[in-house]
Amino acid sequence: MQNSRPAKKLTLLAVLIMAVCSVVLAAHWPALSAKATSLDDDQYLIKNPLVQNPGWSSARSFLTEILKPSTVKGYYQPLSMISLMIDYRLGGRQDNLLPFHRTSLVLHLANTALIIVLLYLLFGLPWAAAAAGLLFGVHPLTVEPVAWVSDRKTLLAAFFSLWSLIFYAYSRTTHHARRTTVPLYIGSFLAYLLALMSKPTSIPLPALMVLMDYWPLKKLNWQSLLKNAPLFVLGGAFAVITYVSQKNTSDITSPAALGVSHIFLKICHNIVFYLYKIVWPVRLSSFYLPPEPFGLSHPAVLGGVIGTGILIALLVVSSRWTPAALTGWLFFFIAVLPTIGIVGFTEVVAADKHVYLPSTGLLMVLASFLIWLFDKKGLVLKYAVVAGILTASVAEVAATHRYLAYWRDTETLYERMIALTPEPAAVHYALAGELSEQGKNDEAIYHYLKAIEFKPDFADAHYDLGCALYSKGKTEEAVRHYNLALKLKPNSARILNNLGVALKSLGRFEDAVGCYNQAIQIEPDYAEAHNNLGNALKAQGKLDEAVAHFRQALRLNPENANFNYNLGLTLQAQGKFDESAGYFREAMRLRPDWPLPRQALDRLKTNSPSLKTH
Numbered sequence: 001m002q003n004s005r006p007a008k009k010l011t012l013l014a015v016l017i018m019a020v021c022s023v024v025l026a027a028h029w030p031a032l033s034a035k036a037t038s039l040d041d042d043q044y045l046i047k048n049p050l051v052q053n054p055g056w057s058s059a060r061s062f063l064t065e066i067l068k069p070s071t072v073k074g075y076y077q078p079l080s081m082i083s084l085m086i087d088y089r090l091g092g093r094q095d096n097l098l099p100f101h102r103t104s105l106v107l108h109l110a111n112t113a114l115i116i117v118l119l120y121l122l123f124g125l126p127w128a129a130a131a132a133g134l135l136f137g138v139h140p141l142t143v144e145p146v147a148w149v150s151d152r153k154t155l156l157a158a159f160f161s162l163w164s165l166i167f168y169a170y171s172r173t174t175h176h177a178r179r180t181t182v183p184l185y186i187g188s189f190l191a192y193l194l195a196l197m198s199k200p201t202s203i204p205l206p207a208l209m210v211l212m213d214y215w216p217l218k219k220l221n222w223q224s225l226l227k228n229a230p231l232f233v234l235g236g237a238f239a240v241i242t243y244v245s246q247k248n249t250s251d252i253t254s255p256a257a258l259g260v261s262h263i264f265l266k267i268c269h270n271i272v273f274y275l276y277k278i279v280w281p282v283r284l285s286s287f288y289l290p291p292e293p294f295g296l297s298h299p300a301v302l303g304g305v306i307g308t309g310i311l312i313a314l315l316v317v318s319s320r321w322t323p324a325a326l327t328g329w330l331f332f333f334i335a336v337l338p339t340i341g342i343v344g345f346t347e348v349v350a351a352d353k354h355v356y357l358p359s360t361g362l363l364m365v366l367a368s369f370l371i372w373l374f375d376k377k378g379l380v381l382k383y384a385v386v387a388g389i390l391t392a393s394v395a396e397v398a399a400t401h402r403y404l405a406y407w408r409d410t411e412t413l414y415e416r417m418i419a420l421t422p423e424p425a426a427v428h429y430a431l432a433g434e435l436s437e438q439g440k441n442d443e444a445i446y447h448y449l450k451a452i453e454f455k456p457d458f459a460d461a462h463y464d465l466g467c468a469l470y471s472k473g474k475t476e477e478a479v480r481h482y483n484l485a486l487k488l489k490p491n492s493a494r495i496l497n498n499l500g501v502a503l504k505s506l507g508r509f510e511d512a513v514g515c516y517n518q519a520i521q522i523e524p525d526y527a528e529a530h531n532n533l534g535n536a537l538k539a540q541g542k543l544d545e546a547v548a549h550f551r552q553a554l555r556l557n558p559e560n561a562n563f564n565y566n567l568g569l570t571l572q573a574q575g576k577f578d579e580s581a582g583y584f585r586e587a588m589r590l591r592p593d594w595p596l597p598r599q600a601l602d603r604l605k606t607n608s609p610s611l612k613t614h
Contacts, residue, residue, distance in 0.1 A: 009126055016130035017116050021109045024137035027397045028108065031147045032101050034407040037094060038286055039430055043072045044084060044150035046094050051081065054089035066241060073250040074345070075242045079198045080153035100149045107155040108146050112137035114162035115360060119367045121169040122216050128370045131389045132363040140281040140399040141359075144352040147407040148286065151353050153199035158357040160195035161202045164188045165360075168209050172217050172224075185227065192231055200242040201338045202357070206231035208331055211361075215327040216368065246345055253344030265294065266341040269304035270350050271311065274336065278355065278362065281396075284403050285420045286413075287427050290349035324368045331361025347426065410434045425455035429464070436468055444468050459488035463495050470502055478502050493523035497532060504536050512536045527556035531563050538570050546570050561590035565597050577604055 037046065045051055048071045050058040061070065062078040062085075069076060084092075084100065092099035112133050119129035136142070145154040164187075171184035195202035206228050213220040246252050255263060269291070277284070291298040296305065311329075318325040335358035341349065373385050406416040414431035417424060432447035448465035451458055462485035470478035482499040489495060500515030516533035519526055534549035550567035557563060568583035581604055587597035 009124075013116070013120055013126040013129070016126050017113045017133075020116065020130050020134045020137060021113055023134060023393070023397070024109055024112050025105070027138040027400045028105055028143070028146050028404070030401060030404040031105055031143070031407070032098060034101060034147045034404065035095075035097060036147070036407045036410045036413040037097070038148050038150070038410075038413060039426060040150040041148075044081070044152075045088070045092075045100075048072070048081075048084075051085045051088050054085045058085055067244050068248040069245060074246055075200050076238075076245045077153050077197070077199055079194060080156050083152055083156055084149070097149060100152070101147065104146045104149075104152060104155055107152075107159055108137070108142060111155065111158050111162060114159070114166060115363060118162060118166050118169060118360070119363060121166065121173050122212070122364065123367050123371060125367075125371055128367045128374075131370055132367040134393055135366070135389070135396065136359060136363055138393055138396045138400055139278075139359075140284055140396060140403050141277060141352045141355055143284070143400055143403045143407070144286055145356050147404060148353070154201075154353045154356050157195045157199035157202045160191045160198060161205055161357055162360075164191035164195060164205060165209065165212070167191060169212060169217070172213065172219055189230060189234070193234060196234070196238045200238050201354075203235045203239050203242070203338055204334045206235055207334050208361075211327055211331050211334070215323040216364070243343070250345065255342050258342075258344055262294070263342055265296070265301055265305065266290075266349065268308040269301050270336075270340050271333070272304040272307035273300075273350050274355050275307075275311075277352070278359065281399055283420055284352060285417050286351065287417045287421055287424050288348050288350045289421050289424055322368075324365050328361045328365030328368075331364065332358045333361075335361060411438075423454045425451040425458055425461070428454065429458065429461045432461075432468075433464065436464070441468050441472055445472070457488055459485045459492075459495075462488070463492075463498070466502070467498060470498075470505075475502050475505055479506070491522055493519040493526050493529060496522070497526065497529045500529075500532055500536070504532075504539070509536055509540050513540075525556055527553045527560070527563070530556065531560075531566060534566060534570070538566075538573070543570055543574050547574070559590060561587040561594060561597070564590065565594075565600070568597070568600065572600070572604060580604065 050061055050071050059078075059082050062081040065078075066076050072081065083103065087099040087103055090099045115136055116129045116133035119132055120126055123129065145151045145158075167184045167188035171181050171188070192202070192205055195205065209228055209231070210220065210225065213224050243252070258266075273288075291300040294301060296302050315326045315329055332355075336354055339351070339354040370385060370389075374382060406413050411431065411434055414427055414434065417427045418431065421427070428447045428451040432444040432451065435441075435444040435447065445465065445468050448461050448468060451461040452465065455461070462481045466478040466481035466485065469475075469481065479499065479502045482495055482502060486492065486495045486499065496515045496519035500512040500519070503509075503515060504512035513533065513536045516529050516536060519529040520533065523529070530549045530553035534546040534553065537543075537546035537549065547567065547570050550563060550570060553563045554560070554567060564583045564587040568580040568587065571577075571580035571583065581601060584597045584601040584604070587594070588601070591597070
């Protein structure tokens with residue numbers, strides 16, 4: 001009979017996990033039809049050449065580009081990038097996000113199940129673990145990691161982190177022989193390594209294990225700390241890699257530059273902000289700007305300081321009766337610490353995704369609290385606990401569905417962000433890019449101007465506004481914004497190239513040639529700049545120089561029909577009819593539906609009888 005009790009518990013656990021995951025699946029089902037791409041998706045998917053060319057070569061690049069990733073600005077995250085690459089191979093595209101969302105939803109379901117297993121190992125009661133897991137799985141704060149393509153890293157890192165914690169907890173909660181314990185520690189170490197290779201916010205995991213040893217495992221000693229030493233070393237190595245790779249590829253602000261008072265205020269603000277969003281998840285967004293001014297004169301910052309002070313006092317008082325609240329909150333705080341703003345790497349002050357794994361600490365407190373309540377006498381209280389869990393779950397499911405509705409398309413998502421935070425330059429810029437792709441240039445220009453209004457030194461916004469204005473025939477205005485962008489980014493070959501195009505259309509050929517030459521000096525393999533320089537030189541009658549640059553453009557990109565056509569026209573102007581005909585034919589092969597090469601070849605045959613027999 002004694003052996004049957006653990007078996008019954010495990011059976012109940014399995015049934016509860018399946019039931020919870022079914023509810024979580026229903027709550028997040030609309031994510032599968034979401035069509036919105038968000039702020040970083042251009043780097044991770046839309047404009048990432050490695051993701052869009054799946055294979056061993058791309059995987060090797062992701063794995064070996066440790067200190068300076070080439071396609072994503074920021075830290076080393078090879079497993080997340082490989083995961084997205086696999087989904088791309090399975091048919092995922094910007095206009096077909098289903099493969100990406102499907103994988104993300106499966107990972108979220110797996111993480112929900114793993115949290116339940118971890119809580120069961122820590123507390124031994126399946127129903128309490130399942131209740132806490134349910135409230136995690138359907139919570140609206142989990143929408144962002146599932147619906148945002150580039151946030152695969154959060155889900156994948158949490159998946160491996162939870163496995164690491166489970167291996168560790170299992171090795172500590174039962175009596176094992178050494179031959180069993182060692183593989184469990186190795187499994188925990190390897191899972192931690194995979195978590196770090198997914199997203200380096202997993203770095204604090206060894207410290208979280210120490211906290212679990214203190215409570216609820218109650219097995220903290222010097223021996224356990226020594227066993228965790230290899231994990232701390234591995235985490236330290238990845239901390240260095242993360243800082244260097246972030247610094248090499250993107251902006252980063254050191255703690256010294258931010259200042260002690262700013263860091264203190266940000267920590268206090270974010271602690272209260274996150275706890276508020278967890279308890280009352282309304283007005284959710286992927287873009288939370290810091291309060292302005294960021295000081296005690298702002299109510300949100302002052303409230304953060306006061307709220308943090310009250311929270312700490314309550315936690316200290318509660319520790320007189322139980323270590324649960326203080327330890328669980330420390331688990332949350334340490335887990336969220338890498339993203340809380342001590343090192344500046346983003347303009348947002350907080351993000352929903354940052355609490356995905358850290359919320360495990362609060363779930364530990366919740367599970368222990370539910371067990372304590374259920375141990376109290378009184379059937380009414382037990383019914384009240386069950387009713388409370390079900391009511392909270394239903395409310396969370398409804399809120400999750402409401403938030404997912406904003407992810408139905410990109411324009412709706414960005415408009416929602418702007419409605420909640422009216423002055424985010426980055427979101428106005430992203431929305432302008434989406435509108436531009438839809439051909440809504442007037443609306444795009446409005447949002448580019450709004451982005452510049454809120455951030456006058458926004459070089460990319462000036463550049464893209466220049467492109468939009470040029471497409472509307474407002475060339476003088478386009479030149480002005482290209483020049484403003486160039487002042488902010490003087491070594492941008494792309495800006496120089498487009499400025500040259502605009503100057504050429506104004507008849508300023510010498511200025512255009514100067515821009516193209518500068519672009520090529522900065523980026524010698526810039527095929528488009530060589531082609532544009534060839535066109536400008538041809539317009540000046542410098543045919544030999546033009547031919548040289550057209551040939552260079554074709555060496556760099558031989559499959560470009562436009563380059564073949566331009567070279568053909570220039571050779572025709574030199575009287576080299578046979579050679580020019582060959583380039584017209586190649587352009588026709590590359591773009592069969594493009595009429596200009598065929599028309600040029602027909603004219604050439606009319607004027608050159610020797611070609612009529614070809």
